[in-house]
Amino acid sequence: MVDPVLASRLQFALTTIVHIVFPVVSMGLAPFLVYFTYKEIRTGEAIYEQLRRFWTRIFAVSFVVGTVTGLVLEFEFGTNFAAFSRTAGELFGGPLALEGMMAFMLEATFLGIFVFGRDRVSDARYMLSAVAVGLGTWLSAVWILIANSWMQTPRGYEMVRRNGHEVVTIVDPSAAYLNPRFPWMFVHMQNAAVESVALIMAGLGAYFVFRHHVWGYPIERIDFWEATLKFGLVALLITAPLQVVHGDLYAQHVYETQPQKFAAMEAVWETDSYVPEYIVAVPTSVDDLLDPRAKDIFGIGIPGGASWLASHGDPQATIRGLESFEGPQPPVAVVFWSFRLMVALGFWFVLLAFWGGYRWWRGQLLEDGLLHKALMASTPLGVLAVELGWVVTEVGRQPWVIQGVMKRDEAVTQDLTGFEATLTLVGFAVVYLGLLSLYLYVVGRIVRAGPPAPADLAATDDADGTPPDAAAESEVATDD
Amino acid sequence: MTEGGPLTGGPLFGLPLAEVWFGLLFFVLATFLFLDGFDFGVGALFGTRDDEAERETLLAAIGPFWDGNEVWLVVFGGTLFAAFPAVYANLFGRHYLLTFGILAALIARGLAPEMYEQREDDRWQRWWGRAFVGGSVAAPFFLGLFVGNWLVGATTAVTLPGVLVGLTLVALVVVDGVAFLRVKTRGDLRADLRATGYRALAAYLVSLVVTLAAIAVTTPLGSAMASPSVAALVAATLTLAALHAAATVRDRRYLAFGSAGGLVYALVGVVAVLLYPQIDPAAGLTVETAIVSTLPLNMMTVGAALLFPLIFAYFAVLYDSFSGPVEAGEGY
Numbered sequence: 001m002v003d004p005v006l007a008s009r010l011q012f013a014l015t016t017i018v019h020i021v022f023p024v025v026s027m028g029l030a031p032f033l034v035y036f037t038y039k040e041i042r043t044g045e046a047i048y049e050q051l052r053r054f055w056t057r058i059f060a061v062s063f064v065v066g067t068v069t070g071l072v073l074e075f076e077f078g079t080n081f082a083a084f085s086r087t088a089g090e091l092f093g094g095p096l097a098l099e100g101m102m103a104f105m106l107e108a109t110f111l112g113i114f115v116f117g118r119d120r121v122s123d124a125r126y127m128l129s130a131v132a133v134g135l136g137t138w139l140s141a142v143w144i145l146i147a148n149s150w151m152q153t154p155r156g157y158e159m160v161r162r163n164g165h166e167v168v169t170i171v172d173p174s175a176a177y178l179n180p181r182f183p184w185m186f187v188h189m190q191n192a193a194v195e196s197v198a199l200i201m202a203g204l205g206a207y208f209v210f211r212h213h214v215w216g217y218p219i220e221r222i223d224f225w226e227a228t229l230k231f232g233l234v235a236l237l238i239t240a241p242l243q244v245v246h247g248d249l250y251a252q253h254v255y256e257t258q259p260q261k262f263a264a265m266e267a268v269w270e271t272d273s274y275v276p277e278y279i280v281a282v283p284t285s286v287d288d289l290l291d292p293r294a295k296d297i298f299g300i301g302i303p304g305g306a307s308w309l310a311s312h313g314d315p316q317a318t319i320r321g322l323e324s325f326e327g328p329q330p331p332v333a334v335v336f337w338s339f340r341l342m343v344a345l346g347f348w349f350v351l352l353a354f355w356g357g358y359r360w361w362r363g364q365l366l367e368d369g370l371l372h373k374a375l376m377a378s379t380p381l382g383v384l385a386v387e388l389g390w391v392v393t394e395v396g397r398q399p400w401v402i403q404g405v406m407k408r409d410e411a412v413t414q415d416l417t418g419f420e421a422t423l424t425l426v427g428f429a430v431v432y433l434g435l436l437s438l439y440l441y442v443v444g445r446i447v448r449a450g451p452p453a454p455a456d457l458a459a460t461d462d463a464d465g466t467p468p469d470a471a472a473e474s475e476v477a478t479d480d
Numbered sequence: 481m482t483e484g485g486p487l488t489g490g491p492l493f494g495l496p497l498a499e500v501w502f503g504l505l506f507f508v509l510a511t512f513l514f515l516d517g518f519d520f521g522v523g524a525l526f527g528t529r530d531d532e533a534e535r536e537t538l539l540a541a542i543g544p545f546w547d548g549n550e551v552w553l554v555v556f557g558g559t560l561f562a563a564f565p566a567v568y569a570n571l572f573g574r575h576y577l578l579t580f581g582i583l584a585a586l587i588a589r590g591l592a593p594e595m596y597e598q599r600e601d602d603r604w605q606r607w608w609g610r611a612f613v614g615g616s617v618a619a620p621f622f623l624g625l626f627v628g629n630w631l632v633g634a635t636t637a638v639t640l641p642g643v644l645v646g647l648t649l650v651a652l653v654v655v656d657g658v659a660f661l662r663v664k665t666r667g668d669l670r671a672d673l674r675a676t677g678y679r680a681l682a683a684y685l686v687s688l689v690v691t692l693a694a695i696a697v698t699t700p701l702g703s704a705m706a707s708p709s710v711a712a713l714v715a716a717t718l719t720l721a722a723l724h725a726a727a728t729v730r731d732r733r734y735l736a737f738g739s740a741g742g743l744v745y746a747l748v749g750v751v752a753v754l755l756y757p758q759i760d761p762a763a764g765l766t767v768e769t770a771i772v773s774t775l776p777l778n779m780m781t782v783g784a785a786l787l788f789p790l791i792f793a794y795f796a797v798l799y800d801s802f803s804g805p806v807e808a809g810e811g812y
Contacts, residue, residue: 071586
């Protein structure tokens with residue numbers, strides 16, 4: 001039997017890591033879907049209808065899997081982290097409730113119209129539903145990140161004693177909820193979601209464009225995949241450089257408010273000045289892989305870079321080392337390498353965007369096989385970068401669940417048994433990995449099936465092949 | 481925020497906010513069980529239909545709605561967490577495996593319709609069909625078990641009152657599902673469902689009586705059961721059941737659907753009335769002791785007062801967009 005604390009942590013980590021994939025796809029697709037719908041209604045061009053219908057299928061599957069996996073997360077706070085829920089519920093429950101009422105309701109109701117209603121509702125109502133779904137997905141992130149940012153940099157609260165427990169009570173709602181961490185998290189997360197979807201689009205588009213234009217393979221409706229590649233690339237050109245810019249500002253904020261996390265990100269153990277920022281870091285011995293220390297790492301570093309990063313531009317600035325903090329440290333290796341890899345991926349995406357943009361400008365976008373291969377290989381890397389970013393965020397503040405307020409071991413349900421925790425951990429490992437495989441399988445089928453036929457051909461494209469008139473006749477209303 | 485400001489000075493407009501949120505909590509629970517209840521009912525009935533076209537119709541009937549309906553469960557969780565965090569922690573921590581049972585059932589039946597339509601082959605559809613039926617029956621049963629255990633203050637997962645409430649809820653979602661499908665279908669299917677509906681209604685009423693009797697005999701709630709509010713709710717249930725049966729006979733399908741929904745609200749009302757003023761009998765927490773402090777409560781109240789009318793508007797737009805029977809070629 002696994003210890004209940006460890007099992008609960010593993011379970012929450014597993015369910016979050018799998019769940020986050022689906023909201024990233026939904027949030028990232030939302031602006032594209034709003035745009036495609038707008039253009040479809042405005043111009044009536046078949047390509048926009050195809051883009052809207054194809055990506056709506058992917059959105060719908062992502063939403064369904066996101067809903068069922070996210071439902072579990074909400075209740076896991078109660079089942080596995082009851083002590084946390086009791087202590088922080090007054091502050092944490094509100095944003096969660098508002099997410100449901102304000103965001104999820106909007107998204108889920110209008111999604112019904114958006115997915116099933118194109119032929120039933122007016123253009124105006126359809127457009128409204130596209131906007132509502134998009135707004136809903138983004139508002140969800142607002143409330144979740146308000147809750148999460150409070151756990152990172154808690155303020156606006158006091159501890160009081162109620163029903164025999166020390167609990168958090170709100171004293172200053174604006175300090176608590178308009179938390180200074182929130183804007184950084186939100187901008188970084190939303191941009192990352194769009195960037196991830198841009199990479200998925202560019203990668204899928206590149207696959208078909210490569211087969212068609214480089215290999216000379218006949219691909220039906222290749223214009224659809226060319227458009228997909230171009231939309232992905234445009235979005236990547238906008239989001240990739242931005243991600244680096246506000247990622248940098250976000251890191252400064254982490255240094256100011258969570259110095260222990262920042263030290264773990266940079267593997268600075270002893271307080272030091274003129275700390276370099278390693279863009280490429282290779283450990284000089286295997287030990288440094290598992291216990292990295294900035295001093296013992298060989299790499300291409302910007303001298304004074306980390307100091308500069310932390311201090312708004314002073315390369316001589318002092319960074320507080322991990323050893324100056326009392327108590328347990330976060331697992332530095334996980335945080336350090338995740339951060340390195342995320343940053344490296346971020347720069348790779350910028351390079352990829354400029355490379356693609358340059359080829360496009362030169363009129364060689366459809367012929368550059370190497371670029372296509374690079375884009376194909378990068379299809380899942382945006383989502384991977386998001387995962388790594390969250391690992392830095394969540395693992396980096398260990399051992400705290402609420403920074404400086406509550407430690408992780410105090411947060412777990414007290415009377416939880418090892419048997420219960422292990423049983424659900426194993427169950428969820430199987431179910432969630434199954435869900436992820438199922439999702440990839442279904443998305444793969446959607447992609448292989450290719451873009452849907454334009455509306456005027458859709459009737460003969462039906463699964464059963466019957467023309468619409470015959471189908472309508474067989475459905476003559478016979479009320480009982 | 482200064483002391484004695486509009487949000488900290490006391491409850492908004494002097495309202496009994498603990499009671500208001502207790503009421504809202506059970507309203508949200510009932511709305512979830514009514515709306516997602518008919519999805520569960522449709523899922524259970526899916527198991528009784530062999531004809532492929534009929535099965536497609538059943539899936540198409542709930543296609544645009546079930547996502548929105550299920551969000552009421554998320555809002556229920558959020559409401560409980562925000563207003564009564566101690567109860568949230570106690571209930572789900574105490575009923576650990578049962579909560580995961582509910583979630584597993586919801587995962588199965590939530591994925592199934594989407595997956596069913598992804599491939600045409602028999603084996604794939606047979607398995608997802610089973611997941612749909614199994615999840616749709618297990619979810620209301622486990623939810624009923626959960627609510628029953630909550631009401632009687634049980635600390636174990638399986639209790640007689642809990643199991644009985646679970647079975648009662650399964651019968652009720654079938655009544656609900658039939659009523660919904662009779663609005664959304666035509667022809668032979670609609671005619672067939674009428675008889676299923678009568679049987680489900682009879683099963684529900686018998687099950688309800690047995691359940692209330694068992695709770696009265698085996699728990700200290702017997703005295704509370706004699707209260708005028710419980711009597712009024714039981715009377716309302718009988719009236720609604722009669723109305724539902726009469727509406728079905730006369731083929732007034734919307735009235736039948738509405739009265740089936742009324743039955744769900746009456747059932748949840750009985751639970752709320754029996755529970756009050758306690759909210760977590762197993763931990764001895766009352767509504768007054770479990771409620772959050774004034775400031776967050778006032779803020780949540782303002783939020784809910786603004787948002788609930790909007791939510792009703794969303795649902796009105798959704799149900800208006802897909803009113804009437806399912807058309808050919810619609811759905812997944």
